[in-house]
Amino acid sequence: MIKGFIFDLDGVITDTAELHFQAWKKLSDDMGWDFDREVNERLRGVSRMDSIHIIKDHNAAEIPEEQLVELATRKNDIYVNSLDQITPKDYLPGAQELLTLLRQEGFSVALGSASKNSTKVLQQLDAIKFFDIIGDGNSVSKSKPAPDIFLFGAGQLGLKPEECIVYEDAEAGIDAAKAGGFHAVGIGPEERVGHADIRFDSMAEATLFEVKSHFDELF
Numbered sequence: 001m002i003k004g005f006i007f008d009l010d011g012v013i014t015d016t017a018e019l020h021f022q023a024w025k026k027l028s029d030d031m032g033w034d035f036d037r038e039v040n041e042r043l044r045g046v047s048r049m050d051s052i053h054i055i056k057d058h059n060a061a062e063i064p065e066e067q068l069v070e071l072a073t074r075k076n077d078i079y080v081n082s083l084d085q086i087t088p089k090d091y092l093p094g095a096q097e098l099l100t101l102l103r104q105e106g107f108s109v110a111l112g113s114a115s116k117n118s119t120k121v122l123q124q125l126d127a128i129k130f131f132d133i134i135g136d137g138n139s140v141s142k143s144k145p146a147p148d149i150f151l152f153g154a155g156q157l158g159l160k161p162e163e164c165i166v167y168e169d170a171e172a173g174i175d176a177a178k179a180g181g182f183h184a185v186g187i188g189p190e191e192r193v194g195h196a197d198i199r200f201d202s203m204a205e206a207t208l209f210e211v212k213s214h215f216d217e218l219f
Helices: 019-031 037-041 050-057 063-085 095-105 118-125 148-157 171-180 210-213
Strands: 006-007 107-110 132-133 164-168 184-186 199-200
Touching: 019 037, 019 050, 019 063, 037 050, 037 095, 037 118, 063 118, 095 107, 095 132, 095 148, 095 210, 118 132, 148 164, 148 171, 164 171, 171 184, 199 210
Parallel strands: 006 107, 006 164, 107 132, 164 184, 184 199
Antiparallel strands: none
């Protein structure tokens, strides 16, 4: 039976994608690198260091690893400074309602995000209260599509992967959920998350009722 839910953050609970894009764009502009929304799409659900490598490779740049670390840190500073503008009004439609209902229904809930700034974002949203466990980029060494972050969350909740449903909006996140043996709900277009067990265009559609209906035999 399903006992727990694990949520990605960006694109599922709130949308900080534009803030990430602007931060990477600023860094790339400073470096004289090409960076657009098409390249940015490849960073969805990917760790900060993996992201800087993708941008470096896209530009065929020769940059030593220690400088890449510095650049990733600079991008993070730009991004973190922008987080203060997030408020409880910035939940994606349906997300706060779902989290509230899961609390009322007694499900265990964990965060499974690649972001190392997830606690700050949750604080800005006033969402800490909805999560029993916060798993993020500080919790594991291998990022998605490795299943480690979801396995960490399930383990901390005291649950098996098959007892948990993962909500994800990234291809790498769905890959990670499947690799770990989790049930996966995809949020987004078919071409990105169509390989999830069930897919919705938005969080507003991914209600507990709809998810229960699909995984009926598991509840």
